[in-house]
Structures are given as C-alpha cells and as structure tokens.
Amino acid sequence: MASSEELHKRRGAAVARGVGSTISSYVDHAGGGTITDVEGRQWIDFAAGIAVANVGNSAPRVVEAVKAQVERFTHTCFMVAPYESYVAVCEQLNAITPGEHEKRSALFNSGAEAVENAVKIARHATGRPAVVVFDHAYHGRTNLTMALTAKNMPYKHRFGPFAGEIYRVPMSYPLRDGGLSGAEAAARAIEMVEKQVGAENVAALLIEPIQGEGGFVVPAPGFLPALREWATAAGVVFVADEIQTGFCRTGQWFACEHEQVVPDLITLAKGIAGGLPLAAVTGRAELMDAVHVGGLGGTYGGNPIACAAALASIETMRKLDLTGAAQRIGTTMAARLRTLAERDPRVAEVRGRGAMLAVELVQPGTLVPDPAAAAAISAACHAAGLLTLTCGTYGNVLRFLPPLVISDEELARGLDILDAAFG
Ligand SMILES: Cc1ncc(COP(=O)(O)O)c(C=O)c1O
Secondary structure, eight states: OOOHHHHHHHHHHHSOTTSOOSOSSOEEEEETTEEEETTSOEEEESSHHHHTOTTOTTOHHHHHHHHHHHHHOSOOOTTTSOOHHHHHHHHHHHHHSSOSSOEEEEEESSHHHHHHHHHHHHHHHHOOOEEEEETTOOOOSSHHHHHHOOOOTTTTTTOOOOOSSEEEEOOOOTTTTTTOOHHHHHHHHHHHHHHHTOGGGEEEEEEOSSOSTTTOOOOOTTHHHHHHHHHHHHTOEEEEEOTTTTTTTTSSSSGGGGGTOOOSEEEEOGGGGTTSOOEEEEEEHHHHTTSOTTSSOOSSTTOHHHHHHHHHHHHHHHHTTHHHHHHHHHHHHHHHHHHHHHHOTTEEEEEEETTEEEEEEBSTTSOOBOHHHHHHHHHHHHHHTEEOEEESTTSOEEEEOOOTTOOHHHHHHHHHHHHHHHO
C-alpha cells in the first residue's frame, strides 16, 4: 500500500489545489471514535467527517443495508423508475422532524443542494423573492449558497458575482453582541428586515439553530422563538438549516427542539445516512406540494444506496439512543472544557449543545480573536493523535464533533490530548 507521503505527492500532481485537507495522512480505515491511517497511526476522531459519521464509520447496520441494496440495484433514478426506500426515508423524516403538521420531503445529494431547494420551494410557494440570512451563516458552496454564506475566505473569494435578493442581518452572538437578550437581538434583525427589505417581499428566513462553520454560535434563549413568531405573522417561510446540527448531534433529534421551535421547512444532510451522500428538505405539505410536478429533483437525489444507508442510520440512532449518547458526551466534554477554560485565559467561552461543543479563543483579557492559538492548538492535537477542526468567522474557534458512538475510553483519551495541547 502506498504511504501517506507517496499519496500526498500523487495528490499534488492530480488533485486540484483548491480542495484542502485538515491532515496530510491518508486513511486506511475508521470506526467507533478512531481513524487509522495507511501507516497504522491512529487519531481519536473529534470531527466525524464534519458531523457526518454520527452513527460511526461503517456502522454495522449501514454496511449490511448498503451491501444488500448494491446487490439488488444501484440506480434507476427516482424520477424515472421509483422505489420503496425513497418513500420510506421521506416517511421517516416527516415523522422525526419537529411539528405534528402534515409534511412532505424531497431528497437530494448535498447540503447545499437541499438549501437551494428550500429557497426554490419558499419562493415558489410565497411568490416573493427575498431571502433573509444571518451574520456568520454557512449554507454551502454553490452559487446561491455562497451568497447565503457570510464568510469571504475561503468560501466566496473571487467566486462571484453571486445570486441576488439575499439580505444579511445580525445574529444573536452572546459573547460578541454586548449581552443582548434573544428578544432584543431578534427585534434588531426584524427591524432591519422590515425597514430595508419589507416583510411582504421576504420568501424565507433561513437560519442554523446553532451556527456550524460560523463558530458554533448558540443564539441567546428566545432569539429563535421570536424570529419564528415574526415569520408566522409576516407569512415568511421559516427555514431551519439543520444540516450540521441534525440527527441527534445536539442531544435532540434536531436543535430546534431545544426551544420548541417548529420550522416550516428543514434542510437535512450530513448525519442522515452514515456517510453516504444524501440530503433532504422536509416541511409543511402545503409549501412542499405548491411546486409543480417535475419542478424538484435531480439524477442522483435519493439514490437507493444512500436511502438504504439512511434507513439503517435512523434505525441505529433509535436503537443505540444516540440523542442520549450525545447528551452524555456533551456532559463529559463540557466539564473538561470548563476546567480548561478556568485555567487558560485564552478561552473566552465554552459553548454548544450535546456533542457539538466549541471553545472560542481570544487574546487574554480582551475579545480580540486569536486564530493563531486555534491553529497552534489544533496542530498540537493532530501531532498527538486527536483530530479536531477549527471554525468561526475569525478562525479562532476549536470545535468538537465526535461520532456519537465514541467509547468513554476514546473520549477520555481525546480530552487528555486536548488538555495537553493547550499546555
Ligand atoms: C449548516 C450547513 N448548511 C449547509 C452545508 C452545506 O452542506 P454540503 O457541504 O453537504 O453541501 C453545511 C456544510 O458544512 C452546513 O454546515
């Protein structure tokens, strides 16, 4: 087998430079909370492939279901010759997402594609053009989703011009917005929309209930419910982007549930199918069914192998009680991170929910972001066998997203490495 060094050399000559990687070692296999490279070196996994491997890599039921499906058929295209597993995934999503109303779902391939389709559906159903998004938001890398995403580097730089009719308003960011309450932060955003856009022109308000790439920003309590209430009154479609927060990650099936917020549409991807590419929009039947026949779809959307994996993943989440697991992981991690924060003045805040936690690093005694510290601590973690990710508008947030099947022993070892890396 080729070494990581050889593979890295081949990569340089074959793979576009614009596609980056966090580490330069090449994976041989992964499972539980551990990734093993081609040299046999191991990393405790605090990334889960960016919140995808919630049920773990090669989860037994997923492997079994995928094998069985591959032997039956691999692709007919649901738009040409439909099959049961697509319908079954939609039934599951309609049942597990927040709200008791009648729902419909449509399946796609990536998170960005799901977000694009949520915008299409909201515009079609309302007949309005504008979409409201937030500071620090991340919604993908396609043309429309770049426009919806806040951060320039690396996501948007020199890739414009971008799609129009996107309006950005301030997020509730308790560490950095001077202690505004959720209600105050929502009123600030709503006033901006009403004055600058006009509520009657707004098709959708699109928000991550906890921001992912933007820095694991948890809005102040009351922010999401206030926006939900305004959207209902204004006839605006409330779209929750739960692509990173979904599928048990935060200790609930979906992060909206922490504040009993029921979105009109919800975008899903990442954790949905145990690592296979699948995404979805689930929402109110009257909005989803407003679109004419043939208006939604795509060649691979709801591919049968991905659907088989999704059904097996959802079954695994239920069977292993992965919402409970995320809560337990969160309790253990948060305790260790708070101890670290007490000791290290660079930690301005420990935040997140369940197994979606982060620390924001600043220059001690200030709120000046310290991206260099985040990069250095990350590098120390990688060198010592812990895979962590950074995020945030300022690049100064270390985020932790272990697979929800990580063992107590792996979790403890990972936290020990993190502790030492801070030193
Ligand atoms: C909240 C959110 N929305 C959308 C996306 C885009 O998903 P994908 O990379 O599958 O297109 C991501 C990916 O990180 C995300 O975190």
